[in-house]
Amino acid sequence: xxxxxxxxxxxxxxxxxxxxxxxxxxxxxxxxxxxxxxxxxxxxxxxxxxxxxxxxxxxxxxxxxxxxxxxxxxxxxxxxxxxxxxxxxxxxxxxxxxxxxxxxxxxxxxxxxxxxxxxxxxxxxxxxxxxxxxxxxxxxxxxx
Numbered sequence: 001x002x003x004x005x006x007x008x009x010x011x012x013x014x015x016x017x018x019x020x021x022x023x024x025x026x027x028x029x030x031x032x033x034x035x036x037x038x039x040x041x042x043x044x045x046x047x048x049x050x051x052x053x054x055x056x057x058x059x060x061x062x063x064x065x066x067x068x069x070x071x072x073x074x075x076x077x078x079x080x081x082x083x084x085x086x087x088x089x090x091x092x093x094x095x096x097x098x099x100x101x102x103x104x105x106x107x108x109x110x111x112x113x114x115x116x117x118x119x120x121x122x123x124x125x126x127x128x129x130x131x132x133x134x135x136x137x138x139x140x141x142x143x144x
Contacts, residue, residue, distance in 0.1 A: 012029070029063065
């Protein structure tokens with residue numbers, strides 16, 4: 001799939017629109033493409049996609065984040081934007097193998113004590129990561 005001359009590798013909805021949709025104020029989209037030349041190209045692509053999405057009738061605005069596959073892999077550390085995937089995500093399109101890529105991040109978060117502050121609430125990402133691992137391992141037949 002192509003997106004402005006870039007090969008779309010993954011399209012993911014994440015954040016409160018997935019884990020707490022009743023209270024979600026926006027819809028977070030993570031778009032991963034094959035390659036971006038620089039930060040300006042990244043910014044321009046995010047703006048262009050955001051403008052196009054405004055034409056869609058939606059109860060909430062879209063918050064678009066674009067990574068190329070290399071910068072996404074660099075963000076697979078606790079404390080980065082990718083940490084938010086632990087709270088919940090829905091894969092719309094995936095050529096990248098997202099589930100396998102984020103599994104080590106989920107393990108790292110599960111082994112530590114990581115929190116995120118969201119709308120006055122403190123969310124324990126480590127507890128969510130442990131639950132997510134149990135589900136992943138139950139699906140694959142492995143024990144935690």
